[in-house]
Amino acid sequence: MNARLHTVPEQFDDPVQQREAATLGMWAFLATEILFFGVLFAGYTLCRVRFPDAFAAASRHTDMLLGTIETAVLLTSSCAVALSVREVQLGGRRLATALLALTAALGISFLVMHGFEYYAEYEEGLIPAIHYTQHGVYAHGIEIFYCLYYFITGFHSLHVTIGVVLLLVMAWRTWHRAYDADYHTPLELTALYWHLVDIVWIFVYPLIYLVGRAG
Amino acid sequence: MSTVELASPARSYLEEGYGLRSWLTTHDHKRIAVLYGIGITFFFFLGGLAAALIRWELVTPAGDLVSAETYNKAFTFHGVVMVWFFLIPSIPATLGNFLLPLMIGARDVAFPRLNLFSWYLYVVGGIFTLGCLLLGGVDTGWTFYTPFSTMFSNSHVLMAVVGVFIVGFSSIFTGLNFIVTVHTMRAPGMTWMRLPLFVWSMYAVALVMILATPVLAMTLSLIGLERLFGVGIFDPALGGDPVLFQHFFWFYSHPAVYIMILPAMGVVSELITHGARRRIFGYRFMVYAIIGIAVVGFLVWGHHMFVAGQSMYASIVFSILSFIIAVPSAIKVFNWTATLYKGDISFDAPMLYALGFVGLFMLGGLTGLFLAATALDVNLTDTYFVVAHFHYIMVGGAVMAYLGGIHYWWPKITGRLYSEAWARFAAILMFFGFNLTFFPQYILGWEGMPRRYHEYLPQFQVWNVLSSAGATILGVAYVLPLVYLAWSLRYGARAGANPWDATGLEWQTSSPPPPHNFEQVPVVHEGPYAYRR
Amino acid sequence: MTLPQASSFAPNVDHLFDTLLALCTLVVVGVFTVMIVFCVKYRRGTSAERTPARSHLGVELTWTLVPFVLFMGIFGWSVHLWIRLRTPPKDAQPIYVVAKQWMWKVQHPGGQREIDQLHVPVGQPIRLVMTSQDVIHSFYVPAFRVKQDVLPDRYTELWFTATQAGTYHLFCAEFCGTDHSRMRGEVVVMAPADYARWLQAHAGIGLAAQGAALFRRLGCSGCHDPQSGVHAPSLENLYGSTVPLSDGSQVLADERYLHDSILLPKKQVAAGYAPIMPSFEGRLGEEDVLALVAYLKTRGTQTEKPE
CATH class of the missing domain: 2.60.40.420 (Cupredoxins -  blue copper proteins)
Structure with missing residues (x-):
């Protein structure tokens, strides 16, 4: 595969039009993604208004240290993927591939850390319907918090997983010279997607981990 | 517009391949449109059968034809199928898929593979829905209100929810494709203000599809979780809020109404300009009205919940927004009427469908005002008044426009002419059958007959019998096009490139068009509907 | 009609x-x-005058604003x-x-x-x-x-x-x-x-009396009685009063508040009290709760006379 041999599909006039279409398509897709997460955040907000204390208490059960590390990991990975796009634009290949691999590795480590969190919560009996042993004052509200927690973080982790797969494919193709300074739309779009995954997490992090820890 | 008339084109898209494989692996937007057309027709008649069962049951006040459970499953199935497997994909996925690239002078949509994928999603969603029916059906109503759907119903809610969830993605991807296609693939000279109104309506619908459908998908997932694990945020027994479900559901489902009616408005604008051979009256206002409806459509969902336990002040806000969204609809009716002024009107079948649409849409729209008025809605909501109102919009409106569009573009799609006399007869029969079916339901609603009733009070019987009689006529009127259109496929006369002598890029290529639509990309020099100098 | x-x-x-x-x-x-008149007058083949129409902004604005005003x-x-x-x-x-x-x-x-x-x-x-x-x-x-x-x-x-x-x-x-x-x-x-x-x-038996019986049977007075050793809010004059809550907000003690305080006592905790009341969810039907609410309303209400 060589970037210069990249053919434009029949429906497009030229590479410029194709690139425009692909980019706009990605942005439109990201808009739907925001709506996907938007509903969950709306649901979260309303439930939190109903059970403010329970949500604060539940939030204190989460692992803030891991959550913070995860945030740092995702932010770093976003930076890495942005640098790799720049590297390809400047004609580089080795460094770009390495950066993409690094991004994917960071994504995987994010998932692993999340796995540890889920396991710890299982031990603690915080998984509604599967292993839930909370009693006492806020048991009810905490259950709702954890329902939303698993739904939101699970849905987000699904996005991370898809992103990691895409990044690995991009790394492979970059290494095999599929992209160069003229043509690298798929790489750019993957980076865009990865940034969205990152941005969503920026909202998840305070909502899940920091709620009960103010003051 | 460019006047490239193609005498004898190479091969049409229909002749590109004949095997099943050539259809099921096609990337051609026109073939995908035909595939959608087949699926939609199938589901339309399936949903129609459920409706027939409902109307037959309601001939007598006692619930004597089918059991209450069967009745509840019938109207649920009718709603689910008609909303998600017929109305929402109807015009966008068939006419839209076929015409959008043609109308803007493109060779295909921007993402042909994604387009085919969305058809497969539609089919898989459909299989789940049929599977749900075969397992025994679902009895929650198409609205899936909690906590009934999550904790109390013993039917196959999960299966139905999965089907709808999947078909939602089909709708999202279609919307995505349309937005990108309209933005990036217009022919040279095809500026935004030269787009036919049908394209504008597709664009607006695509926006609504990609922004509203995700909300439905997530809401249905939450329902699924709640049913599977008994945990969630909607069930009051678990501390949740069932009204929150209604908010989420209508946040999608009200815009969904505009997914159904905006394309119909687009089609009718094409049909009326052609029938009257005039430019559309007030093109700019029509465009603004389409966009206005799409945007404000996101802000009126609460008018479904005036008596649902929503705060009094929220209801007032939703009420005023609902009145405001009626203004662009009114503008459209006036503009269509004014387009007739000084026209050169012929009453071909598509024009009859279009005129029928305007009449029925107006009745449906005006009764919407009664429901937007909070004090009247208290009495009318959840009665047959509402049923009549939305059928006037969705069946009288969207289905009439869909069929009108199918007739108008039939020669372009198939290369054949249908029987004009039969088509006119069917259109007129449909108009009368429709009014006889649904007008009595307005009266029933005002007199207090609640909807979704398996048994009803004897005093309501007269109107119910009239309605069922109308439904029978309507049923016949719907079968007619199936017959004569199918007949035309084999025996109809061959259509030329432009049998209607109409404007628009789609008429400037051969009928049926070649695989990539145009031998040569047309160049556009003027706005749409240039019927008279 | x-x-x-x-x-x-x-x-x-x-x-x-x-x-x-x-x-x-x-x-x-x-x-x-108007539609019918146009359809007849301008049907194909008539000799009606068909000069193209002119600018029509005024007309458009009229039929935008008039419906708007009427709707309002x-x-x-x-x-x-x-x-x-x-x-x-x-x-x-x-x-x-x-x-x-x-x-x-x-x-x-x-x-x-x-x-x-x-x-x-x-x-x-x-x-x-x-x-x-x-x-x-x-x-x-x-x-x-x-x-x-x-x-x-x-x-x-x-x-x-x-x-x-x-x-x-x-x-x-x-x-x-x-x-x-x-x-x-x-x-x-x-x-x-x-x-x-x-x-x-x-x-x-009056609803409030039923509620009073339930109140005794469930042992509510064990905590809510002024002589009780447990620090629990007094229920006198509760209905219709404004209750300060532990999170700093205030709530009107209406029927809904009483209902929720019995079934979901942790939802809104009165200021100055520990959230120690057990929930009666699942132990009381809605009718029992209504009886209790009716009884509580008779304990020196501020807006309604005891029934």
Whole structure:
């Protein structure tokens, strides 16, 4: 595969039009993604208004240290993927591939850390319907918090997983010279997607981990 | 517009391949449109059968034809199928898929593979829905209100929810494709203000599809979780809020109404300009009205919940927004009427469908005002008044426009002419059958007959019998096009490139068009509907 | 129209309906006439003059603004009526309704119980306090032009003043399962004297007395009694008062607050008290809660006299 041999599909006039279409398509897709997460955040907000204390208490059960590390990991990975796009634009290949691999590795480590969190919560009996042993004052509200927690973080982790797969494919193709300074739309779009995954997490992090820890 | 008339084109898209494989692996937007057309027709008649069962049951006040459970499953199935497997994909996925690239002078949509994928999603969603029916059906109503759907119903809610969830993605991807296609693939000279109104309506619908459908998908997932694990945020027994479900559901489902009616408005604008051979009256206002409806459509969902336990002040806000969204609809009716002024009107079948649409849409729209008025809605909501109102919009409106569009573009799609006399007869029969079916339901609603009733009070019987009689006529009127259109496929006369002598890029290529639509990309020099100098 | 006007709202609602109906008929007739005239005059082949039309901004603005103004007028009228529909007068008599699949259970403050029937007097504002034991139902009396969804775990309210003696249909208007269409009943409106006789004939133990019995049986006084050693809020004069909560906000102690404090005591904890009250969710039916609420309202209420 060589970037210069990249053919434009029949429906497009030229590479410029194709690139425009692909980019706009990605942005439109990201808009739907925001709506996907938007509903969950709306649901979260309303439930939190109903059970403010329970949500604060539940939030204190989460692992803030891991959550913070995860945030740092995702932010770093976003930076890495942005640098790799720049590297390809400047004609580089080795460094770009390495950066993409690094991004994917960071994504995987994010998932692993999340796995540890889920396991710890299982031990603690915080998984509604599967292993839930909370009693006492806020048991009810905490259950709702954890329902939303698993739904939101699970849905987000699904996005991370898809992103990691895409990044690995991009790394492979970059290494095999599929992209160069003229043509690298798929790489750019993957980076865009990865940034969205990152941005969503920026909202998840305070909502899940920091709620009960103010003051 | 460019006047490239193609005498004898190479091969049409229909002749590109004949095997099943050539259809099921096609990337051609026109073939995908035909595939959608087949699926939609199938589901339309399936949903129609459920409706027939409902109307037959309601001939007598006692619930004597089918059991209450069967009745509840019938109207649920009718709603689910008609909303998600017929109305929402109807015009966008068939006419839209076929015409959008043609109308803007493109060779295909921007993402042909994604387009085919969305058809497969539609089919898989459909299989789940049929599977749900075969397992025994679902009895929650198409609205899936909690906590009934999550904790109390013993039917196959999960299966139905999965089907709808999947078909939602089909709708999202279609919307995505349309937005990108309209933005990036217009022919040279095809500026935004030269787009036919049908394209504008597709664009607006695509926006609504990609922004509203995700909300439905997530809401249905939450329902699924709640049913599977008994945990969630909607069930009051678990501390949740069932009204929150209604908010989420209508946040999608009200815009969904505009997914159904905006394309119909687009089609009718094409049909009326052609029938009257005039430019559309007030093109700019029509465009603004389409966009206005799409945007404000996101802000009126609460008018479904005036008596649902929503705060009094929220209801007032939703009420005023609902009145405001009626203004662009009114503008459209006036503009269509004014387009007739000084026209050169012929009453071909598509024009009859279009005129029928305007009449029925107006009745449906005006009764919407009664429901937007909070004090009247208290009495009318959840009665047959509402049923009549939305059928006037969705069946009288969207289905009439869909069929009108199918007739108008039939020669372009198939290369054949249908029987004009039969088509006119069917259109007129449909108009009368429709009014006889649904007008009595307005009266029933005002007199207090609640909807979704398996048994009803004897005093309501007269109107119910009239309605069922109308439904029978309507049923016949719907079968007619199936017959004569199918007949035309084999025996109809061959259509030329432009049998209607109409404007628009789609008429400037051969009928049926070649695989990539145009031998040569047309160049556009003027706005749409240039019927008279 | 065969629908009787049996409440004080009915004539007002009908007035609005008729006005809107007349307006809409006018529009329909007008637009249809114009369409038909155009269709006939400009049908193909006639010799009507067909010079192209000129600029038409004025026309467009006219038919944008005129409907807008009319719609706002209707909106204003409707909202005026709506606010009245949603604001029960202070002297409205409460009656309690519990909906369940598929029946209506009614409890009067005097202890009278009915199923699928509701007896009310003419001329007295009635406030229904309603809740559901399972799914969402909707209380609908067409003759009164009122409807209100009935939600599980929450009180919704509906008020009306019946104006005409007679028997009227009561429907469930929100789909609630298999026998939804059989969840019907009747509202019997009686002259005040007849109503008083009916109340007497069906008198049971007053609702508040039932609540008092429950209050003792459940051992509520063990904590809420002023002499009790447990630090629990006093229930005297609670109903209708403003309660400061532990999170700093304030809440009006209405029926919903009392209901939630019994079933979900942790939801709103009174300021200065530990959240130690056990939840009675699952141990009490909605009817029992209503009895307790009725009893609590008699403990020195600020807005209503003890019943």
